[in-house]
Structures are given as structure tokens and as C-alpha cells.
Amino acid sequence: MAQLAETYACVPSTERGRGILISGHPKSNSILYCNGRSVIIRHLDRPLEVQVYGEHAYPATVARYSPNGEWIASADVSGVVRIWGSRNEFVLKNEFRVLSGRIDDLQWSPDCQRIVASGDGKGKSFVRAFMWDSGTNVGEFDGHSRRVLSCTFKPTRPFRIVTCGEDFLVNFYEGPPFKFKLSHREHSNFVNSVRFSPDGTKFISVSSDKKGLLYDAKTGEIIGELSSENGHKGSIYAVSWSLDSKNVLTVSADKSAKVWEISEDNNGKVTKTLVCPGSGGVDDMLVGCLWQNDFIVTVSLGGSIFLYSANDLDKAPLALSGHMKNVNSLAVLKNEPKCILSCSYDGLIIKWVQGIGYYGKLERKVISQIKCFAVVEEEIASSGFDNKVWRVPLHGDQCGDAECIDIGNQPKDLSVSLLSPDLALVSIDTGVIILRGAKVVSTVVLGFTVAACTIAPDGNEAIVGGEDGKLHVYSVTGDTLKEEAVLEKHRGAITAIRYSPDVSMFASVDANREAVVWDCASREVKLKNMLYHTARINCLAWSPDSSMVATGSLDTCVIIYEVDKPASSRITIKGAHLGGVYGLVFADDHHVVSSGEDACIRVWKVTTQ
Structure with missing residues (x-):
């Protein structure tokens, strides 16, 4: 069986020029934010405890706890709001299409009976309040002519709702049922956030005009403002x-967060x-913030979350960071036990330590x-995607001066010989390229469309997989390849090939959801009938002792096979990653x-029988 041991969470999705919403549980130190279709629940005092809600059909934009903490309302870019339990396996209470476009903000009434949501819509319907x-x-919410970026519910009776948006307006509504009362146009740019x-x-x-205005909650009249002395020099986003x-x-585009004291004269x-x-x-612009009990939380455009102690603001913040995009590759540092490197397709490489979590980003000179x-x-x-292969020396947490070579073709796969790391094999559409250091020593046209490749740890053998599902085994002599065998078992394009650490076997997987383990000496199938995924297999990995092989698929599952047991005695991790598994180690x-x-x-902790 396999048990989840730790989760290293993604960071919030951000967008330049816009604030994002993070919100907190009223009685605990957990926060909510969104990335893609996921709503992330994180505990500020226990960063490795992460829960993910992934039931939205479209990218989620905002999520909030109900005031009693029992329910969460989350919204997405299609205008749908889902209401689900914060515990008990996230049971769905209701789903409503609230607006015809993206929802940017929502808030519960203090009695947990009503929800107001705002965003983009057709006609003039940019705001809606409804029974939960x-x-x-x-x-009825008249008065706005453009997208409404923020809305807020007065936390005490009599209830009021305030909205603001891209038309530079701050609108005040009385109710329920809510009716337009008055409007302010003192801001001269987008009004990004409003809060009771x-x-x-x-x-x-x-607002993006760098100003903050204070209002009376009962009447909606302006009663004060944030001083311009030591104020923000850029748009205020949250x-x-x-x-x-x-x-x-x-928090502001000027890359700073500010704590303001509101005096008795309301300035x-x-x-x-x-x-x-x-x-x-640019990534250090601040786009989101939350004052959560004793924590002050800020979020940068690059997605980094900084936690300050509200009681000791001089203390350095704790940084929680991670990936914002698909993480397609993983590696374990052999010389540093428990260290994992992860890489997302946007070029970000992050170091994690088991038991600690986020350890830092690897700073590369060329991103x-x-x-x-x-x-x-x-x-x-x-x-x-720039047709280049980079070799970057690692010095602790820093990257040294990189060497790069333009191979003139889009690389499909890359494999480095473990025992002679100077030697690397890169597959391209028409064949493979042999590199020594940062030099191309040979370009071999193979006569079939190449999909994946691997090179043996000693550099003496290479296996190349084709779009036609065939595996071609080559001996490597100097800078030349000699074909030794063609193995036919797969019925789909090969997606990955890996030698076992003891080099007695290799495994291959394909787009037609099959995995095969081969014996290196006889080149016969060693473990067959590994057909338990329901979609394309993206990646595979061997255990260090060569006893297990794991596969990850577009079907969101990870399957672990023991090589000495039949494939039917597999361990399956269902729903390992929303949207598909792309990296395994x-x-x-x-x-x-x-x-x-x-x-x-x-x-995942794996326990075999």
C-alpha cells in the first residue's frame, strides 16, 4: 500500500496587474487560495499539511470559509460557485451559476445565509447576492458599467454590501433585499479591493491610483484616507x-507591504x-495579503508566500514557495539525502527537503x-523549447556558470550517462544527438520518428523508442551507434525508457497506457500485462534497489509494481495529481x-507485503 506522507503545495496563480484573493479560517490558522482548477487549504503553522479540492471544471479564482468555518464557497472563471464542506471529504452542498463570466471575489454574510459574488458578466450583471x-x-445591483473586482459584506447588522471595480466606482447597497444607495468616484483608477x-x-x-479611502459602514460616506506620507509608490492591489x-x-506593485494604524479621526x-x-x-511585486490572527501573509506576483509575525514585524519572514505551473521533472540529489529537485516547464527549479518542505529556488543566470x-x-x-541543451554545475543552493549548445532541433528526451556524466544522448524527431560536455560529437539519423531515449549508466548502450512503439537497442562505440536489436511489444508511441539502477533490466512505457519491464541480458519481457492505466503513461521511475517500478499517467494515477510479483499485485495511488502525473522519482x-x-x-510511503 501507499500512504501520503507529505505534500509540497503549489503557490497561488497570479496575473500581472491584478490582485489575488487569499482568505483565512475565522478560528484557525488555515488559509485558502487557488491555482488552476485546485483550491488549496494550507495551515500556516503546519506547512506540510495541505489539502486540495479539485472539483471545479474550470480554473478556480476565489474561495472563502463561511463565518462558522463549516463550509467553503469557491468560484471559477465560468461564473460557477460551488459550496462544499470544509471537512467530511468536501461533500458538495450546492452549485450555482452566478455570473456569465469570471468571478473575482465573493463573501458570506455573517449569518452564513447569503453570499455575494462579483466579477465579469454580460450586460450590467457584474454582482449577484443569493441565498446559500x-x-x-x-x-438588485445596479450602478456598475464594467467588471467588478471586489465585494464585501458588512459583518454586523444592519447588513450592507459594498462593491468596487474597473469603472473607478465604489458602490454602497442597503438590504436585504439589497438596493443601490450611493456611489463614490473619488478614485482615479481601478478600485482593486474593498473590505469592511x-x-x-x-x-x-x-486602488491603482495608490490611494486608500475610509468610509462609514452605516451611511457609506467617506470619513478619512490613508496618508500619502510614506505611502505606496505603485498600484495598491489588496x-x-x-x-x-x-x-x-x-500590498502594492511597488514591491512593499505596509501596516497602517487607523486613528480615531479615521485616517x-x-x-x-x-x-x-x-x-x-517584476516577480517581487506584491498582489495579495491577509491578516490572519497572529500572522501577516503577503503574496508576490511570482507566487511566493511570506509569513510575518504580527507581534514582531522586525523578525524575518518565513518564505513558502513552490511551483505555479505543471511540474514535469523530478530528481533526487544523491549526495544530499532527503533532497528533491523539481522543475516546471516555465524553467523554475526548486529544492525541497523531506520533513521540511520548501528549501529554496535554484537561481539560474539564464531562465x-x-x-x-x-x-x-x-x-x-x-x-x-529554445533548441538548446544546458549543462549547469550545482554549487550547494546556487547554479554555476552554465554551458549551452544549440542543437538546431527541438529536443524530445534527454539522458545522461551516470558513470561518465560528460556523455549525454538527446533525441530529436529524426534521430539522436550524442553530446560530450557541451559539444555535439555525432548526429545520427535513424530512419524512424523518435519519441524517447535512454543511455546506460556506463555509456556503452542506448535504447531509442519510436512513435511506432518499437524499441531499438544500440551499442555505443566512441561516437557511433550500432543497432543490436529491435524489440516489439508496445502498441503506442514510446513515452519514457529507464534502466534499473542495477542495470539488469529496463522499463518502457507508451501512450497506449502499457508498461513493460525487460531483461537486459536476454532482451525478453520480464514483467508483462502492466495495462492498468486508463490513459497515456507520461513517466516512470525505478526504486534504488531495482525491486519496484512506478508509472505515472494522464489518468491522475501512480501505479507501483514489484518486479518479482505478477502485475496484478500492483499498488495503485488514485487521484495522485489533478490533471495528470508528469514526474516520478x-x-x-x-x-x-x-x-x-x-x-x-x-x-508517498510505500509498504510492500
């Missing part, structure tokens, strides 16, 4: 109140400016998209690590 159990409308204070006495709006309603937190002055660690690039990725000893070899003989389209990485 029936979906019945509870008001927890005590229900006032609310605040922040705002969050402290629990006692005496302070607010704002705000900066008491602390928080500059998040980073290189100062390029990565398609294939291999780690041997103290070096990373990678190839991307064994950390040791008892732990397999998987990654996928959901941008998460999971460590």
Missing part, C-alpha cells in the same frame, strides 16, 4: 484588516513597511523554459515522489 441553500436572488472592518464600523477601498479593526495591511498612517526578500524583479531535465552528481542537464526504497499538472509535489 437555494440560489435565490436577494437584491471586523467590528463593522467602517470599510476601506484601495487590503486586509487586523482582528481588532485598528490596523490595516496593504491611516504607516507604522511599518515590509519589503519582502527577493531580487527586486529558459525546460522540457527535459536530468541531474547527475553535481550537474543539471536540461533542454527546452524514488527518494529511497520506501518513498516515491510524484508531481503533476496541479503544480504540487507529493511524497
Whole structure:
């Protein structure tokens, strides 16, 4: 059997020029955010405890706990809101199509009976409030002419709703049933966020015009503003109140977060400016924030989450980061036990440590998209969509000066010889390229369309898989290949081939969902009938002791086979990654690590009978 041991969560999806919404549980230190179709539940004091809700059919945009913490309402780009239990296996309570376009914000009423959602829609329907159990409308929301970026529910009676958006307006509604009361146009740019204070006495709006305005919660009239002294120098994307309603937190495109004290005359002055660690690039713009009990949380455009202690703002923040896009490759550092490297196709390489989680990003001088990725000893070899192969030396947590070679073709697969890492094999459509260091020593046209390749640890043998499902075994002599055998068993394009660590076997997988284990000496099938996936197999990995082989598929499952047992006694991990499994590696003989389209990485403890 296989048990989930750890999850290294993805980071929130972000978009340049827009704020994002992260929200918290009213009585605990868990937060919610969205990435792709997933809603992520994370515990700030237990970062390795992560839960993922993946039932949306379209990318999710916002999620919020109900005030009693029992339910979560989440919305997506198609205008659908799903209401589901925060515990008990996320049981679905209701699903409503609320708007005709993307939902950008939603909030519960304090009695948990109503929900207001805002975003993009047809005509003038940019806001809707409805009963949580029936979906019945509870008001009319006139007054906006463009996308409504934020909405908020007054947390005390009498209930009020405030909305703001791309038409520079802040609108105030009384109810229920809610009716338009008044509108403010004091902002001169997009109004990105509006929030009531927890005590229900006032609310605040922040805008891309770098200003923040304070209003009376009962009347909707402006009563103060955030001081321009030490204020933000860029668009303010998000705002969050402290629990006692005496302070607010704002984040901005100027790459800083600011804590403001709200005085009795309802004006705000900066008491602390928080500059998040980073290189100062575009990715360090801050686009989301949350004041959650004793934590101050900020989120950068690059997705990094920074946790500050609200009681000690001088203390350096804890950084929680991860991938935002599909994680397509994994590797284990042999010289550093429990260290895992992961790579997403956008070129980000992250180091993780089992038991700790996020350890840091590997800073590369040249950031390029990565398609294939291999780690041997103290070096990373990678190839991307730019037709180049990179060799990057690893110095601890830093990358040295990279060597690169343009091979003139799109690489399909990359394999490095473990015992002589200078030697690498790259497959392209028409054949393979042999590299020594950063030099092309041979380009071999093979006469069939190539799909995958691997080279033996000693560099003396190579196996090339074709789109036609055939495996061609070659002996490698110097810089030439000599065909020794053609193996026919697969009925689909080969997607991956890997030698076992003891080099007595190799495994191959295909797009027609079959895996095969072969004996290296006899070139006969050693383990057959491995046909338990329901879709294309993307990746495979061997355990260090060569006793197990794991496969990962587009069907979201990981299947682990013991080589000495029939395929029917397999271990299946269902739903390992929403959208499909794209990366697999064994950390040791008892732990397999998987990654996928959901941008998460999971460590599974494998127990065999």
C-alpha cells in the first residue's frame, strides 16, 4: 500500500496587474487560495499539511470559509460557485451559476445565509447576492458599467454590501433585499479591493491610483484616507484588516507591504513597511495579503508566500514557495539525502527537503523554459523549447556558470550517462544527438520518428523508442551507434525508457497506457500485462534497489509494481495529481515522489507485503 506522507503545495496563480484573493479560517490558522482548477487549504503553522479540492471544471479564482468555518464557497472563471464542506471529504452542498463570466471575489454574510459574488458578466450583471441553500436572488445591483473586482459584506447588522471595480466606482447597497444607495468616484483608477472592518464600523477601498479611502459602514460616506506620507509608490492591489479593526495591511506593485494604524479621526498612517526578500524583479511585486490572527501573509506576483509575525514585524519572514505551473521533472540529489529537485516547464527549479518542505529556488543566470531535465552528481542537464541543451554545475543552493549548445532541433528526451556524466544522448524527431560536455560529437539519423531515449549508466548502450512503439537497442562505440536489436511489444508511441539502477533490466512505457519491464541480458519481457492505466503513461521511475517500478499517467494515477510479483499485485495511488502525473522519482526504497499538472509535489510511503 501507499500512504501520503507529505505534500509540497503549489503557490497561488497570479496575473500581472491584478490582485489575488487569499482568505483565512475565522478560528484557525488555515488559509485558502487557488491555482488552476485546485483550491488549496494550507495551515500556516503546519506547512506540510495541505489539502486540495479539485472539483471545479474550470480554473478556480476565489474561495472563502463561511463565518462558522463549516463550509467553503469557491468560484471559477465560468461564473460557477460551488459550496462544499470544509471537512467530511468536501461533500458538495450546492452549485450555482452566478455570473456569465469570471468571478473575482465573493463573501458570506455573517449569518452564513447569503453570499455575494462579483466579477465579469454580460450586460450590467457584474454582482449577484443569493441565498446559500437555494440560489435565490436577494437584491438588485445596479450602478456598475464594467467588471467588478471586489465585494464585501458588512459583518454586523444592519447588513450592507459594498462593491468596487474597473469603472473607478465604489458602490454602497442597503438590504436585504439589497438596493443601490450611493456611489463614490473619488478614485482615479481601478478600485482593486474593498473590505469592511471586523467590528463593522467602517470599510476601506484601495486602488491603482495608490490611494486608500475610509468610509462609514452605516451611511457609506467617506470619513478619512490613508496618508500619502510614506505611502505606496505603485498600484495598491489588496487590503486586509487586523482582528481588532485598528490596523490595516496593504500590498502594492511597488514591491512593499505596509501596516497602517487607523486613528480615531479615521485616517491611516504607516507604522511599518515590509519589503519582502527577493531580487527586486517584476516577480517581487506584491498582489495579495491577509491578516490572519497572529500572522501577516503577503503574496508576490511570482507566487511566493511570506509569513510575518504580527507581534514582531522586525523578525524575518518565513518564505513558502513552490511551483505555479505543471511540474514535469523530478530528481533526487544523491549526495544530499532527503533532497528533491523539481522543475516546471516555465524553467523554475526548486529544492525541497523531506520533513521540511520548501528549501529554496535554484537561481539560474539564464531562465529558459525546460522540457527535459536530468541531474547527475553535481550537474543539471536540461533542454527546452529554445533548441538548446544546458549543462549547469550545482554549487550547494546556487547554479554555476552554465554551458549551452544549440542543437538546431527541438529536443524530445534527454539522458545522461551516470558513470561518465560528460556523455549525454538527446533525441530529436529524426534521430539522436550524442553530446560530450557541451559539444555535439555525432548526429545520427535513424530512419524512424523518435519519441524517447535512454543511455546506460556506463555509456556503452542506448535504447531509442519510436512513435511506432518499437524499441531499438544500440551499442555505443566512441561516437557511433550500432543497432543490436529491435524489440516489439508496445502498441503506442514510446513515452519514457529507464534502466534499473542495477542495470539488469529496463522499463518502457507508451501512450497506449502499457508498461513493460525487460531483461537486459536476454532482451525478453520480464514483467508483462502492466495495462492498468486508463490513459497515456507520461513517466516512470525505478526504486534504488531495482525491486519496484512506478508509472505515472494522464489518468491522475501512480501505479507501483514489484518486479518479482505478477502485475496484478500492483499498488495503485488514485487521484495522485489533478490533471495528470508528469514526474516520478524514488527518494529511497520506501518513498516515491510524484508531481503533476496541479503544480504540487507529493511524497508517498510505500509498504510492500
